[in-house]
Amino acid sequence: MFINKKLYLLIFAFCFLCIGANAQVYTNEYPKELQKIAEKWMKKGKWKNGFKKAVPADQVNAVEFYLQYQKNPEEWKKMFKWLQKTDLLAIPSGKTTLPETNITISVEDSENWCSEDDLKAGKGSESHYQKIDFMYVVSGKEGFCRLDHKTSTPKAPYKVDRLEYEFDASKLEHFESMPGTFNIMFPCDWHVAKVKTSEPSQKLRVIVIKMNNVM
Numbered sequence: 001m002f003i004n005k006k007l008y009l010l011i012f013a014f015c016f017l018c019i020g021a022n023a024q025v026y027t028n029e030y031p032k033e034l035q036k037i038a039e040k041w042m043k044k045g046k047w048k049n050g051f052k053k054a055v056p057a058d059q060v061n062a063v064e065f066y067l068q069y070q071k072n073p074e075e076w077k078k079m080f081k082w083l084q085k086t087d088l089l090a091i092p093s094g095k096t097t098l099p100e101t102n103i104t105i106s107v108e109d110s111e112n113w114c115s116e117d118d119l120k121a122g123k124g125s126e127s128h129y130q131k132i133d134f135m136y137v138v139s140g141k142e143g144f145c146r147l148d149h150k151t152s153t154p155k156a157p158y159k160v161d162r163l164e165y166e167f168d169a170s171k172l173e174h175f176e177s178m179p180g181t182f183n184i185m186f187p188c189d190w191h192v193a194k195v196k197t198s199e200p201s202q203k204l205r206v207i208v209i210k211m212n213n214v215m
Contacts, residue, residue, distance in 0.1 A: 026146040026173045028188040030063045038066035051080035053088075054136055057181040059146070059173075064186040068132065071214040075101050079134070079209060088138040088207060104210040112143050112202040114195045119145065119172065122155070124192040125165040129158065132211040133185040135193070137177045140204025143195030144183065145172040152190060165190055187213055 030038075039062045041047070047069055056065070069076050078101055093109045114124045125147060135142070148171040155166045167190075176197055177183050185191050196202055 024151075024171055024173075025149040026189070027059075027061045027186070028064060034063055038062040041066050047076065047080070049077040049080040049084075051084045053084060054180050054182045057175070057177060057183045059144075059175055060182075060184050061186055061189065064188065065184060068186070068211070068214060072212060075103060075211065079103055079211065083136065083207070088136075089205065093205075102212055106208040106210075108206050108208060110194065110204065110206070112141075112194045112196045112204065114143070114192055116169075116196075119169045119192065119195070122166060122169075124194070125152075125167055125190060126192075127163050127165070127187055127190040128161045128185075128213070129163070129187050130161045130213055132187070132213050134182065134207075134209040134211055135177065135185065136182040136207045136209075138179055138205050138207060140201065140206075141176055141178045141197050141199050142193065142204050142206055143174070143176050143197045145174055145192040145195055147172060147190040147192075149190065163190075 042056060042060075042062045042065060047065075056062075078098060082098055082105075088107075091107055093107045095104065095106045097104055118124060147165055147167045151171050152165045152167040154163050156164050172192070174195070
């Protein structure tokens with residue numbers, strides 16, 4: 001599938017367009033025409049390549065997903081195929097590279113650690129430029145926050161594909177991820193992961209997959 005020149009012009013002209021002067025912005029926004037195309041594509045599901053274990057969370061930016069998939073379809077297909085055929089609860093924790101790809105897979109047995117006090121203190125934020133974070137919780141529940149672009153600013157120089165932010169904790173978008181859904185954090189998704197939830201246990205197993213951000 002190819003994206004025509006008209007849509008490319010719309011992307012470059014409006015990718016940072018805000019809904020309103022006072023609206024909070026948690027991810028890149030796009031023209032309605034492109035948004036409809038991307039949502040239809042995502043719902044249709046040809047991208048799944050047999051993957052049936054989970055669906056995109058509501059917070060996934062459909063347009064970013066659509067555009068990145070068109071630029072690098074074979075690696076996305078291989079990633080989804082691996083997720084489907086692998087017993088994600090049985091494989092050992094650790095980091096590996098998917099054969100014949102540039103995809104790095106981390107199987108993490110960890111805990112949510114970021115409390116409300118940590119958020120108020122400005123801890124835990126990040127975004128990436130070279131990589132996209134695909135995150136799939138296979139057991140437990142993971143808390144997330146996304147930062148409001150208008151009230152957040154970098155607090156340290158970019159290094160090792162990580163940028164940290166000063167942010168207003170009162171303007172964070174809070175959500176949770178659990179088995180059955182996956183999240184994708186694109187470079188425009190400034191976020192905090194492993195935020196504590198109301199669950200009795202904060203333990204979880206999450207698959208974090210680093211996909212290339214294709215420009």
